[in-house]
Amino acid sequence: MPRRSGSLVHAAAHAFGAACLLFSLAASATGLVVIAHPESGLVNLSRSQVIQYYTGRAKSAPGGEPVAMIDVEPARARFYQALLGRDVAEIDAYWARLKFSGQTLPPMLVLTDEAALERVARQRNAIAYINEDKVDKRVRVVLKLDQ
């Protein structure tokens, strides 16, 4: 009986672990969205516009105001894969080419979704990308990316 009860505990632990894994996978599979300040004037961005910004090919909004791009570490690899279909290492090399030839600097990097939210909430010309379930009323979603 004690051995049987031990097996049940093991089984329960495995089931709990599997559930946690599934939960975390589900959480990480949440869609990514591009966010902007609610008063930035940016309402909707097309996919190609976001590509222009996040490849350094455009730095201004349609009205001419500068746009500050923010990279968000946890979702960075998923973002560039979803946006450009490219591995994030390729993106790093690409930005290094631009930076070290004095053409343009890469987006500023923040380490958490919350940091991205805070930055966009307080900087009117900033755009960033975060998991969709992290969006709150401080920011506006301007593009939802397909996974």
Added chain:
Amino acid sequence: MFIGQRMDKLPVSLCLTTRRRLLLACGVLFASMTAAVAEPADEAAQWRVSGFGTLGLVYHDEDNFRFRRSIEQPDGVKNGTLGTGVDSSAGLQIDGQLNQDWSVMAQGVSRQRADGDWDPSLTWGFVKYAPNDDFVLRFGRLGMDLYLDGDSRHVGYTFTTVRPAPLIYGLIAFDTYDGAELSVRHDLGPGQSWLKVYGGRSRGDSALLSYYKLPRATTLGTTYEWSTHELMLSATLAQIHAREDDAFSSLASSLRSVGSTYGIAQASERADDIRGTSRIRFGGVAASWERGPYSLKGVVAWLDYQAFPDYHGWMSDYTAAYRIGKWKPFVSYSRSIIKAVDRPLALPSVAALAPLATRYQQVVGRLRDDEYTFGLGVRYELARNTALKFQLDHIKAKRSLMQLDDDGQQTRDSRANVFTVTLDYVF
């Protein structure tokens, strides 16, 4: 931009200096690994410090062959030794955003230079005015826009291979200038086009056979590029013109003297052929396509070098790569042919004239080239902003202006397999 001329000999002793610089590069690498994950303090920060570097090892076992990366390097790697100075470098950059329209940038790079030293040199140092996305003006120390993968060949991390287009960019020595550059953008179809014009005072030196410092010269160039985020097409034209270049004035004097002393009209004619000016013209087209795991790149370039005895040639390079997770295997092929205008000189078989005959043959043959390089390798993303590369190059040269023999002369009829390992990083 390209090439060198003077035949003065240069003593080279690099070992201790190389080790010191490698230690410096290692220190920068470890500092960078801690800095790479740091979050910027605040969006109000106007200055950014960044850097890059490469730690490289080169090995081959070919007798009477010394491997060089470019004609800026005074000596090559001997057979059976590990060469640490060929690909190793370290660079530091400071960017400052003065206001919305104005910014400044300065970049210094320490690497093996043509004079054998490793002292850092200023590769970029400019003020930039960009009032909108369509107009950029830069002035100061700038680099010629000759490179497919960005305007610098010193940042190994940015390239898939260890050395980008070795038979094209390995010939480049005078690619910086002090002047101005204007770029204008225009949307064209699904992509953007950039027209760039630039000019100024040329800078640089080389070690083709020995040290040569470019005399006062003018750089002029233009580049047109059309690109989407996957496809890039570009064409470039550039020239460097030195109105006073006395690199071979002593040779001309010797030929003239021999011509009159021995009554050799051909020697006098050759002396008259040696002009006191030089002009390098370079043109090229390039294409690159990158989608998902695929990368394809190609460059075809031509060279017209108007300096005694005058040279014409073309070069090409092709690279294909495929990314599999952190691994990126690649193959590359480079080919170059540069021919000299025929300027024969028949001197009598007199012992006193032998040194002149040898020197003449060195001068007229210094840029002749007929070789190819086939490369095979893999790039591995070791960590964020750090890549490890393994590469095998098979070089076959009927005549090479880049590679040397054990006497320090350009190699002929040689084959070599060159193994390279590099660690490239940016921060």
